[in-house]
Amino acid sequence: MESSILAAARASVPATVFSPLSTSFPSRTAAAHRADGARPAARGAVRCSAAAQGSVLHRLGSADETFFNSSEVIQWESGKSINSIAAAQGIRIRRRCRPRYPSEGVGVDRAIPRNVLEQIVWDKEVELSQRKAKMPLQRVVESAERAPPPRDFVAALDAARRRNGGLPALIAEVKKASPIKGLLREDFNPVEIARAYEKNGAACLSILTDEKHFLGSFENLETVCNSGVKCPLLCKDFVIDVWQIYYARSKGADAVLLIAAVLPDLDIKYMLRVCRSLGMMALVEVHDERELDRILKIDGVQIIGINNRSLGTFEVDAANTNMLLEKHGDIIRKKRIMVVSESGLFTPHDVASVQNAGVSAVLVGESLVTQEDPGRAIAGLFGKELLH
Numbered sequence: 001m002e003s004s005i006l007a008a009a010r011a012s013v014p015a016t017v018f019s020p021l022s023t024s025f026p027s028r029t030a031a032a033h034r035a036d037g038a039r040p041a042a043r044g045a046v047r048c049s050a051a052a053q054g055s056v057l058h059r060l061g062s063a064d065e066t067f068f069n070s071s072e073v074i075q076w077e078s079g080k081s082i083n084s085i086a087a088a089q090g091i092r093i094r095r096r097c098r099p100r101y102p103s104e105g106v107g108v109d110r111a112i113p114r115n116v117l118e119q120i121v122w123d124k125e126v127e128l129s130q131r132k133a134k135m136p137l138q139r140v141v142e143s144a145e146r147a148p149p150p151r152d153f154v155a156a157l158d159a160a161r162r163r164n165g166g167l168p169a170l171i172a173e174v175k176k177a178s179p180i181k182g183l184l185r186e187d188f189n190p191v192e193i194a195r196a197y198e199k200n201g202a203a204c205l206s207i208l209t210d211e212k213h214f215l216g217s218f219e220n221l222e223t224v225c226n227s228g229v230k231c232p233l234l235c236k237d238f239v240i241d242v243w244q245i246y247y248a249r250s251k252g253a254d255a256v257l258l259i260a261a262v263l264p265d266l267d268i269k270y271m272l273r274v275c276r277s278l279g280m281m282a283l284v285e286v287h288d289e290r291e292l293d294r295i296l297k298i299d300g301v302q303i304i305g306i307n308n309r310s311l312g313t314f315e316v317d318a319a320n321t322n323m324l325l326e327k328h329g330d331i332i333r334k335k336r337i338m339v340v341s342e343s344g345l346f347t348p349h350d351v352a353s354v355q356n357a358g359v360s361a362v363l364v365g366e367s368l369v370t371q372e373d374p375g376r377a378i379a380g381l382f383g384k385e386l387l388h
């Protein structure tokens with residue numbers, strides 16, 4: 001019998017004809033397959049689905065249920081590469097393993113990464129293809145269905161803010177290492193750190209799951225989820241495919257991070273729908289004005305994270321939050337979007353400054369996790385103890 005999450009996922013992408021570029025997608029796809037000399041799907045027709053805003057090619061009736069990300073569909077449809085679609089939206093982070101037609105597998109570019117984030121994304125493509133080979137989407141979807149019900153990330157932030165007289169709520173990050181700073185904490189026990197954060201007033205926790213660059217893991221996410229910690233959990237990873245969202249849910253995540261510097265608009269729209277179908281929240285992260293402009297045009301975004309880490313230098317500057325909110329605060333307030341200031345917050349002055357700019361929450365890793373007692377460090381960061 002079909003799982004209800006799978007059914008919900010199907011329901012969220014009604015079976016209508018995909019036409020962002022106005023032509024009938026199934027016939028174009030079939031033509032593309034023929035032109036390319038690729039064999040059609042072994043069983044069942046390639047059926048196309050469209051979400052109200054995002055789109056997905058969903059191959060039904062085959063044993064290995066496959067979802068394709070929206071920009072891959074556009075790639076097939078338009079003949080343009082994902083990288084040129086992304087570049088047209090001002091996205092500077094390129095993909096390396098560029099998926100083409102299904103039977104072709106992935107094409108690998110020989111270029112070298114331009115920066116740390118691009119390197120992370122390229123490594124993520126390799127990691128993901130290995131994970132998917134071990135666990136096809138249908139199994140991940142079924143496993144997501146067995147996870148404990150998601151907790152309300154936004155409600156937890158709101159409640160903490162009210163409890164603390166309007167101070168920004170804290171999303172405290174369980175972070176062992178960073179690609180820029182290296183190892184942040186030697187004696188790293190994710191459950192101990194998570195409990196200490198919660199006890200000292202964190203509203204939500206961010207659990208890094210990237211292994212290669214942050215020494216995080218999905219085991220960390222799962223153990224914290226099963227440890228009795230009640231704070232909602234953000235799976236902090238580099239999402240490039242909906243598979244990762246289902247996987248994060250299956251390991252107990254209540255929210256995921258979607259990075260505008262990495263994901264084209266259609267992928268963000270589609271991923272937001274997948275999150276909604278799973279009862280999860282998406283923290284949509286921007287670094288600059290161009291990304292913020294894009295995200296403000298997308299319906300259904302409830303939380304925006306402004307990352308203070310420059311994508312050029314990877315240096316942090318908390319003034320980035322203030323600068324973006326000065327220019328776009330009005331529209332953000334009008335749309336009732338919650339804003340989180342992320343990265344590079346070290347002192348009560350930093351927190352007060354982003355609070356004055358209008359943020360509802362702060363996401364902090366390094367300045368807490370590097371202290372001997374990361375829980376006690378919260379009072380140091382805010383200049384007072386937070387109510388739990």
Ligand SMILES: O=C(O)c1ccccc1NCC(=O)[C@H](O)[C@H](O)COP(=O)(O)O
Nearest residue numbers: 178179180342343344345364365366367
């Ligand atoms: O933390 C890094 O060095 C890093 C490098 C490249 C891409 C992303 C990176 N960090 C991810 C994050 O967003 C931070 O872990 C998070 O905002 C907390 O930042 P901080 O308080 O400065 O540890």
